[in-house]
Amino acid sequence: MTSEPTDMPEDDALAAEFALGLLEGGERAAFAKRLREDRALAAKVTYWQAHFAGDGSEIEDLAPPPRVKTKLMQAIAPEGARKKGGWLGLRGLFGGLALAGCVALAVFLMQPPADGFAPQYHADIAAQDETLLLTALYDPEHSLLEVTVDAGAAPTGRVLELWAIVGEAAPVSLGVLNADGPSRLTLTEAMAAGLTTATLAVSEEPPGGSPDAGPSGAVLAAGAVTAL
Template identity: 35%
Template sequence: MDRDDRLLAAEYALGVLPHAERQRFSARLEQEPDLRAEVDVWEGHFEPLTNEIEATPPPPAMYGLIEQRLFGASSTPATPKGLWSSIGFWRGLAFASLVAIAVMASLLFATLRPTDAPEGTYVANLSGETNLVQLVALYEASSGQLRLNRTKGEAAAERDFELWLIEGDNAPISLGVLPREAHASLQVPAALRAKMPGGVLAISDEPAGGSPTGQATGPVLAVGAISQI
């Protein structure tokens, strides 16, 4: 089995394939026993991990500080500098919620042969204080593709979820409105790809079509650090 099929099988088991690609892969599984067996192997690896590791959301007080300083009050422009001057502390608090997906993804690629393992692959696990929205993102630096698996939460009628990238002390940059499908993908613009490693992804609730101001106008629903696998 070639590298591409092994990687697809792993991503299928992890649940990060876009909906259309997942459907095509599912059709192949019915005709290719070897591919089905490869998926079974990955699912066997992941199943015990999901039973043993429980995600822990950040403390409520810290999440409120993130929302206030990252996107500002409703009538005040965002002033993220104070928050990101202590980004190491925040990442420490967010570590518990990242552990499960990071371990699973690390196992995924560690099992591949060294020559098969893709370089520049990153993962982020986004969650919030109330856990109303949860999303796993897998980013491939070589292609700029950001694969999304929203495991919980849907935008309300006449509203959209918008995805933001925060790099260091810089103001949030929109990566676009999240597709309505739970499994989807976005293409990160070439000018932003160098900012992805080590950055933070955030999801806000916005009017239909996305923020009209270029900054988040609704509440922050989920955040997560981007970590290399």
């Protein structure tokens, strides 16, 4: 039986909102900064991520505070997701996503980078049905983008290719992603232009990547780049 909290501590409520991707702007950045130093707070985020993913069978079943539900409904209510072909349909795909916080991001924030990689931006890239989930971390100072596939994979005989879409411009390929393990992409000046305000998209392509200037296969997932 799920209990409805009436006096949940502020940190628990914030952790639930962070896990669902509902914190924005300065509030999200401030919370992410705290995660780097507060392991107890990171544990709260991990709890809610497991709870919302339906993997909380071994922990006390608590309902998130009402304000979390309100924020979530505000995030997903304005526009339902619509299936459209090609990259022009990305706004419909992205509009209906309830972006979940990623465990990998919380773990990364808790561990100081050993190789100088210091991301300042991230994107939760998700398919409409969440069968494909990726996390992108961007370090503009070193023009490095690291992408991790958290769930799902390319169809058999195909590869995943990452694209950046800035405003109304045509998509720019950022590279083919590794089938196993994180992909560390070094971006050219042209690739990095406008990336901090871009939408990242992933398409399925033939081995070696798209033979065209844009995606030749189906666009499977998308997510907006935001500051940490």
